[in-house]
Amino acid sequence: MSENKRKKQHDNLECVQVGFANGVAPGFPLTEQEKWNMVDRAEEAYGNFLYALGCDWRNDPNSQDTPRRVAKAYVFDLWKGRYDAMSEITSFPMH
Numbered sequence: 001m002s003e004n005k006r007k008k009q010h011d012n013l014e015c016v017q018v019g020f021a022n023g024v025a026p027g028f029p030l031t032e033q034e035k036w037n038m039v040d041r042a043e044e045a046y047g048n049f050l051y052a053l054g055c056d057w058r059n060d061p062n063s064q065d066t067p068r069r070v071a072k073a074y075v076f077d078l079w080k081g082r083y084d085a086m087s088e089i090t091s092f093p094m095h
Contacts, residue, residue, distance in 0.1 A: 029085040035075050038083075042071035 016023040027034065047067040050057045057063040065074060 024081070025082045028083065030083040031094050037081055039068070039071045039075050042074065043067045 018024055018028065019026050030038070043074060044067070050063075050067065055063065057066055
């Protein structure tokens, strides 16, 4: 069986290559400014994607803010773990 060179073991946690979809973003953890810059780039890209699908989102009052909302959702909610350091883990003794 061949070894998967993309996976690495570190302190009993499985890590993948930086930039992979199930890993962290290059430059991790990102600053707030870096995240907002990413939102700006993703907003433009998603707007172009919608245009490619024939959606006139700029003139449709129902979807005018959709590219920005989608970009913000990915950066600050859906993929938050790619950009922010993990918080401290607290454990409590079991009685």
